[in-house]
C-alpha cells in the first residue's frame with residue numbers, strides 16, 4: 001500500500017492539501033488508497049521518504065504572504081536527493097479557535113505555526129491585545145494544545161477546531177486578503193509526470209565565490225527567455241557564509257529549451273540538484289511558457305540527415 005507522510009496532525013492545511021491531491025487528475029492514480037501518516041515537521045516527513053517509511057511526503061512549499069517555506073527548502077536541498085512530482089494550492093484563511101466558553105478577554109497565549117502567526121499578527125494585535133503569540137510545529141498542533149489547555153487560542157483551519165472540539169472566536173481572519181499556500185508532493189527520484197505545457201521545474205545550486213558567477217548562471221536562463229517564478233538563497237550550513245540558490249522556473253525538463261538551460265547551469269554551477277518538473281496548479285503566477293524550439297530542432301535533425309528544408 002502507498003504511504004504518504006504529511007505535516008500533521010490531522011486538520012493542518014497540509015492535510016487539506018493532501019486531500020486535494022488525492023482527487024487531482026495528475027496525482028489521483030499515484031495516491032489511490034494511500035495511507036496518510038502525520039509527521040511533526042517537513043524535515044521529518046521528507047526523512048520518512050528517504051528512509052523508505054513513506055513513498056511520498058506532502059509538505060508546504062511557498063506562501064504568498066510569507067514566501068518560501070524554509071524548513072521544506074532546506075530539507076530538500078540537503079541529504080539524499082528527493083523529487084517533487086506535483087503541487088497544489090489552497091486559499092489560506094484562519095479561524096481563531098478556543099475552548100467553548102473562552103472569551104476574547106481570556107486569551108493570554110495564542111499558539112500557532114510561525115507562517116500562520118505572520119499572517120494574523122495584525123488582527124491579533126487589534127482584537128486580542130492581551131494575547132502573547134507563541135509558535136508551534138503546525139496549526140493543528142496548536143489546536144491540540146488549546147484542547148489540552150496549554151494554550152488559550154490558535155489560528156488554524158476551521159477543520160482543526162472540529163477535530164479538537166474547539167469553537168471559533170472569529171472566522172476568515174487574514175491580515176492580507178487572498179493569501180495562498182503552495183504544497184508539493186515529494187518522492188524518491190523517478191521519471192517526472194509528463195510535460196503538460198504548464199509546468200514548473202525546481203533546481204538548487206551552489207556557485208563558486210567568483211565575480212559574476214550568479215549573473216552568469218542566471219544569464220543561461222534569461223538568454224533562453226525562461227521565466228522564473230521563485231528565487232532565493234539559503235546558507236549551505238556546511239561552510240560558513242556560503243549559500244545555495246533555489247530557483248523555480250516555468251517549463252519542463254522535456255521542453256528542449258529547459259533541458260538546454262539545465263545543461264548550461266550544470267556547467268556553470270556547483271552541485272546542481274534537480275528537484276523535479278511537475279504540472280502547475282491552477283493558481284496565479286504560473287508564468288509564461290518557455291519558447292518553442294521544435295522548428296529549430298527539426299532543422300538540426302534535418303542537417304544531421306543531410307537535408308536543409310529552410
Ligand SMILES: O=C(O)C(=O)C[C@]1(C(=O)O)C=C[C@@H](O)C=C1
Pocket residue numbers: 007011012013014015060063069092113115116137138139140181
Ligand atoms: O500548520 C499548518 O497547517 C500547515 O499546513 C503549515 C503551513 C505552512 O507551513 O505554511 C501551511 C499553510 C499556512 O500558510 C500556514 C502553515
